[in-house]
Amino acid sequence: MASLKETPRQKMIGMMYLVLTALLALQVSDALLQKFALLNSSLEMANQSSLNKSKGMVQGIEERIKDLPNPAAYADVLKKANEVRRLTDSLVGHIENVKGQVLEAAGGIDPETGNIKNPKEEEKIYEIMVGGAKQGEAYKLIPMFDSYVKQLTATADPGTKFASLALEAKDIPSAQKDPNQANKDFAEFNFEHTPVAAALATLSQKQSEIRRYEAEVLNQLAAKVGAKEIKFDKVFAQVSANANTVVAGMEYQAEVFIAATSSGFTPRMSYNGSPLQVVDGRGQIKFKTSGGGYDANGLAKKTYTASVSYMSPAGPKTESITKEYFVLKPTYNIETGTLPALYLGCANRLSVASAGLGALWNPSFTAEGGEAIAGANKGKVTIVPTAASVTLNVNNAGTLLGKETFRVRRVPRPDIKIVGSSGAELNDKSGENSASLRFVNAKAIADESFAATNPEDANYRVSEIEVALARGTKRVASITLPGGGSISSLAGQAQAGDRYRIEVKGVQRKNFKGSVETIPFSFVKVIPLN
Template sequence: MAGAKETPRQKMIGMMYLVLTALLALQVNSAILLKFKFLDDSLIGVNDKTTQANQGAVKGIEAAVTKNRNQARDLAILKQGQEVRERTTKMVAYLRDIREKLLAATQEKGKAEMNMSGEDKVAMTMLGGKKDGAAYPLKDELNKYAEYIKQIVPNATPLALDAKDDKAVTEKDQKNKNFAELNFENTPVVAALAVLSQKETEVLKYEADALNQLSQKVGASTIVFDKVGAFASAESNTVAAGTKYKAELFLTASASSLRPSMTLNGSPLSVGPDGKGKVEFTARPGAFDAAGNAKASWKGTIRFNQNGRDTTFTVTVPYTVTKPVMQIQSASVQALYFKCGNKLSVQVPALGAQYDPSFSASGASTIKGSAKGEVTLVPNSREVTLSVSSGGNPIGSQTFQVRPIPKPEIKCIVGGREANEKQGTPVTAVRNMSLKAVADAGFATFLPEDARYRVTRYEVTLVRGKRPAIPTRTINGPDASLNDVVNTAREGDRLYIEVKEVQRMNFQGNTESVNVSKNFNIPLL
């Protein structure tokens, strides 16, 4: 059976089909024949109600199309729904006609009551003498109908199956029968009528599935924007006195029925109850031009589902990243790093072309830069006061706090990746080892020339149990070849590494020792 989740009525019909299949395989008495009659009557009653429901479904599609202002696409869907109803009506009439022929062939003359047996008359009517009975064209008509419905409901399967293709048939002696023999051979008339009623039920179920699919497509391309408001977009929220403030004022509209999902550069955005996504990110430095500006952009997507169809809108928003410039006037700037070349740009816009700065400092040495206003401070105390003069005239002073240099992180690299102190590292991976001193990311970003670290000396010991397996080796420099360790090590040994010396090279090319304590205890696998 095809379609969406089955209703309780459809589940009941499926169960009745299983009961019918089982009863057909039995030698039946008059009591069971009567139960076939009850089953047939129940299915006919259900089918009549389903027919009414399907007629109502077509009217529902028609009402939805009218409400949606009779758009061409929706009218085509309505026409298709009407065709489904017409095709189904013809298929049901075909089944009912066979019922009438079957009743006429099996009814005994002179008796008012129904002949519930009549297996021989059923065989002649449905099977025929040379496989020319009504059941053979019935199979073709049912499967033609199923193939038609499959255009709308892709998972619709044939309605009339031979025993070898019907999963409900499990008995070996039934598996070689075709559709006609399986359903009508040695079959009482009441059972044959129940089979026809069941096939009618399946036809109506397929129609209901098709109409449901079509009804979901009506209005799929129409979005009702029921929230309208005013919005202003300014070129900048900050303007200098005497300059122009520019903005665009316009109406916005949104649909409360939509539940959009949004992304920023491919990453999901949080969408509020009002349907708005909050865009926030840290601007990255780029290729700055002579004016200190870099062009950049971000990409946003808005995706929503309307009646089972996904729609995505994409927008690319350009923006400008401005290179940060420290202007020491009356405002403080970021703290400086101890014993590092902290470059500052000290500008006094009011002096214009007459600005000719000179610098002096307490708590630091100063190095004047090549460009006007540039100065490098190398702090030697916790606080630095920078004094600025121009043309011999004092301009002012600024006090800075000094922060210590963050210690680097020592990483042990073996076999091209970091050693795993928790889960262990394969013995063969430690043949070539290197200790890397990695600078703090923030420090390296601000002062890359002062963030050059190197591990210059460390000791390596292969430990087995509680004792060294080989004598401790002293390594000068970051890289080591540990062939002797690999040749000696066993599974369960540990490689103990103790860092003895790390050096930092500053912006002037001078080196100094860094007090870093770091040990590695690496299980060998």
């Protein structure tokens, strides 16, 4: 039994399709939709290359037959080759029309950006492809797929088997064990809850499979007349880039390749004069982009030159192409309740976001004049200053995006309140009753603004107070308390006209790490007795 021989590029496309089918039922992000659009673009380029190759194969068969001693004996081979091409072009063309309907449902292509206007559209895609009572375009494709496979099988060498182009979920290993997918037919599995970009990529992948089947049969027919090695009369260079706009510091990736090539030679390729690694006829370009020279929109126009050298019928030849791309200036915003200044030795929590970088946003931070502690989520960082100013270095994927310098404030001193047993503040103007005042407590109250922005660092307590009973110019007695407590021993000696002199001798603050520091503090309050 003969089997289909896949090129490395075809294997890559097949693998991408497996990933695509596994993700069709998910709610996808903008970044993933962009990747589906790139995947569709890559598939369409591959399909165009396959079309050129199939034309060359048929032309090669025809030219080879002319050179044979008895060309009429091989007329049926050329007839079959042309019929295979006709069947394939017809089916691929029909799918292209369906893709046009899908694209129209999404509002078409934005002429300014070149992107699909509404890549997330799902409901209209469902109506077009699935529809009510199974009348959608996907169901119309099934008999067309089956007829195509049947006709190709009849033309191909005996024993050649082609897999169905309309597999149901139960026939796909990645879906058959999923209870949410296993019972879906071809149309439901591929186009239910499917955004525009994914639907286009799915249809392009079907076109790729059809071209692969066509190539297999044409190869078999070419072998019958000794024309399997096909020579193309036109060879040109092509560059395929993942994206034309990238962020400074990110890797730019692209492929430079011969659009119509032959296995009989390996071209030499270069990037800006430096040789490239060539894999399956495609040069691998990868370099780290640089910024600078940004315009008012934050874009910097860049170019590079790719060259391809090969042996043409007329001798050695070199094709060069200059590729243009744009570097996007990375931007970010810092959000914090403590701007424009941070507090010394405290946990100043910042949030650094970059809407422009999207899925590429993966920041890391360092600090000069302090410590930078990474948060649990992307873009979250805690700065603990140790100097009068601190500079935050914002990096993304190893590239420095910018430096932000903050002023650093000292932690504001707390207010002290002296209260009695009722919790009310003692009156240092009209005084307190000497017989009833038997308990005092000193409270350290954090600055309101500091407590609002740094609550984890605004935890104070008075650690020691001295309460002295004074009469005239003499000190009658005194007592030392750990922040507050009973003064009954003094109250028993107190008389009207005496006074309490309350001195705060120690204040402590617990920071966000749980460490306790003693704050130098001097505070005295005199309470007259009556």
